[in-house]
Amino acid sequence: MVNVIINPTSSKLKKINCDTTPSTTLSAIIDAYAKKNNVSDPNRIKFSYVFNDKPDSKSKGKKVTLKNYLTLEENGLDFSKNPTINVYAKDVGPQIGWRLVYFIEYLGPMIIHSLFYYLYYSPRQMNFTQLAAFNITLLHYLKREYETLFIHSFSADTMPLAYLFRNSGHYWIFNGLFIAFSIYAPQYKYTNNTSTKFWSFIHHVENRSLDELKWYIGAMIIFEICNLYSHILLRRLRSDGSREHKIPYGFAFKFVSFPNYFFESLSWAVFALMVNNWSGYLFFVVGTGTMMMWAKQKHAKYKKTFGDKYPKNRKAMFPFFF
Known part of the structure; x- marks a missing residue:
């Protein structure tokens, strides 16, 4: 004893x-x-x-x-x-479970986008790019909710309840409020209207053809699947129920420690280019910057924990240079 x-x-x-x-x-x-x-x-x-x-x-x-x-x-x-x-x-x-935290984080944009899409604006007045943006956003967050409920494994059970609002802000404000308010507005109100230049900039959405949208949507789907598969590989590392960190191998882990961040960034880069709206670019920059910071910190922790056992040529998030 x-x-x-x-x-x-x-x-x-x-x-x-x-x-x-x-x-x-x-x-x-x-x-x-x-x-x-x-x-x-x-x-x-x-x-x-x-x-x-x-x-x-x-x-x-x-x-x-x-x-x-x-x-x-x-x-x-x-x-x-x-x-x-x-x-x-x-x-x-007071604490809140990490799984519930993620569920709430991802539920917010789905609700906000739906409210703007169906109630604040009208789907009948939207072009194909706006329709595609709404549906691909919902699919993205439905995938996130699936990962939260059935794939993700958490090292800690809970976090302080007070942090929930801080954590949710990124998705609820930058992706939910900013993007939904900006990209679903009727385009006919602002096209070639010089008297509303400011609002023309705020609500501008590129009117892509169906052929163009196929390429954008196809690229996003590929990156989303790659992101999902990266999470599945990470989940398999803890298939025995353990919580300790292990070295992931296979797929894009050959090049970077966090391919899930890499493919997430690529997906939102395609989204931003597709809609060509300031809010999409802002979310991409803020999101990618945040993920780069997380990747750098976690990559350093990997190398400290595993030392010489950790692959030396593996980068943090972007293959070959970061």
Whole structure:
């Protein structure tokens, strides 16, 4: 047996001595600790530990959040030198499941686009490009919802509820509100109307022929399928139910660590070119920039975690140069 002293950093939590074993999962300890403190949702409780015995570690002297799904030993807590270890408990506030977060994020644009398409504007007054844009957008987010419910695997169970609005803003505002308001307006009101140059710019949508649209839609479908397949390959890495990170191989993973981001970016680039509206280009730039930032951070984490085992020539998001 070993002893874990749980020191609260939140005023409503209690200090408790816990007799346990190194092979006990942290989630089991947190469940018991939450019950002792009358906290209904154990996901609100996060444990951290100060690693002072690792001179080469960047985390030395800092509180590192421990992973709930790992055992104490797997979290790096070494009881060989001292059978008693101090950890710190914090109530991080109301939580929401990651799967529900993604579901809400992707549901927003579907609702907003539908409201603008059917209620604020009229489908009978739209050209073929606008019709294609609406349908391809719905298909994109239906795919996203399918991935959320049946494919994605999450390392963490929950996130702070307060972050939901921040996370949803990108999709609800940039893709939902900006694009839906801009591209579904009746084009006859603004074509060759010099008195409304500003609104002509805001609502301009390229009037593509059906032959042109076939190429744009075909390219988007290919990139969406490639994105979906990348997610499926990532899901297979955790087919055994584990949550630890593993090195993905095959398909476009041969060139980049995050082909799902790469194909997502290409898909929205095609969409922006198809509609040729400022809102499409803005969403592409903001989305691609955000994914590049995520890819860079996660790529660095891959290389730090796996060292020489990680493919050296593999880039973060764009083959051969980034």
